[in-house]
Amino acid sequence: MSYRSLLRVAGAGFFPLGFLARLPYASSALATLILLQSSTHSYAFAGLAGAAQSTAMAVSGPVVGALADRHGHRTVGAVAALANFAAWAGLLAASHGTRTGMLIAATLVGLTQPQVGPLVRAHWSRLLNARGERQLLSAALSYEASADEVSFVAGPAVVGLLASVGPLAPAALTMVLIAAATLPFALLHAHRAIPRQPSAGHREPPLPGCPLAVMVLAMVAMGGVFGAVQTAVTVYADTIGEPGAAGVVYAEFGIGSALAGAACAWLPQRFSPRARYLTFAGLLFAGTLVLFAGARTVSMPAAVAVAGCTVAPYMISLYALTARLAPERRAAAAMTILCAGGPLGTAAGQALSGSLAETHGTEGALAVAVAGGAFLLAPSVVMADRGREVWIIDSVPVRQHKAAPGPGGSARGRDVG
Known part of the structure; x- marks a missing residue:
């Protein structure tokens, strides 16, 4: 059974923590929209800030990936989680200030967004290659796709429920998830950098x-x-x-x-x-x-x-x-x-x-x-x-x-x- 084999390879703790670690990515857009719409009473501005955040996520993603290849997923994942936590704290503070400050803070949240989904897929590929079990990659990617889809249903649903408590609650939950799941997942389950072969003319493969x-x-x-x-x-x-x-x-x-x-x-x-x-x-x-x-x-x-x-x-x-x-x-x-x-x-x-x-x-x-x-x-x-x-x-x-x-x-x- 393929999924049972994945459990043996990655360990039981990998899956629940990995699922929770990706929820901030799934919930950040809606949490930002709710927070900034409440602060400015403008859906147009909240949508603009959300678009800036999404664009920043797209721009920073390849940079995070390149850094992870060079310095290891563990180091880059942990730094990204800490930076994103700080960026969310900045957005909460900026929500009481000017619109310019809010827009900058929302962009910083996108720039520092931990890339859990893409990096964990690269992790599976490397892990299964190292163990000589490449045939399990299809099962691993199937699980990741299902986990992503469930997270993109569960994340916004939880945010919507918390919005009834108050506009700050979804952002606060996102910060809790970053500290309690995203950061520990990077520290416990991400791999270190691949040792480099000493070579005077070493170049990264294109x-x-x-x-x-x-x-x-x-x-x-x-x-x-x-x-x-x-x-x-x-x-x-x-x-x-x-x-x-x-x-x-x-x-x-x-x-x-x-x-x-x-x-x-x-x-x-x-x-x-x-x-x-x-x-x-x-x-x-x-x-x-x-x-x-x-x-x-x-x-x-x-x-x-x-x-x-x-x-x-x-x-x-x-x-x-x-x-x-x-x-x-x-x-x-x-x-x-x-x-x-x-x-x-x-x-x-x-x-x-x-x-x-x-x-x-x-x-x-x-x-x-x-x-x-x-x-x-x-x-x-x-x-x-x-x-x-x-x-x-x-x-x-x-x-x-x-x-x-x-x-x-x-x-x-x-x-x-």
């Missing part, structure tokens, strides 16, 4: 630029789908006169994704990473079509539940291919660069779908989700053209080319899977 750029663009498109669905669900809830239903309906999206992600651990080994990517990209696009058509003809909640099941399998395949692309010493940098595309795409998806929703309602917002799903097929087309593109097999860069005819007169290229 990241594969073109393939990684394609993966990042796919993540941007995925973020666009998330942003569009969030907007569509909000518009739907307002349309039926129950604004509180937005959270419940969007939770269906996350729960369906989490269940599908957990099931990916049982996919057969012969189902290669490349084949999974091609398959799940198509299924995700189909899911956006179901969402668009189902919301118009059947039921928005039912359509969201069905479409959600297509998300995590695609995300897992995207993470798995990125893990294969990166040299071991640059795994954290590659994963954080990939994940930086998520918030950027989400912000763009929210902006575009919000504009269309003004004139076309829920259908306008969902049209952006369909467009994002269609864009996800572009990397699939590139990957299918194995005669010209550069990809990675077992962490070794190779250039696809037409091989000379073999003994049987056939020409075989090398496959990503």
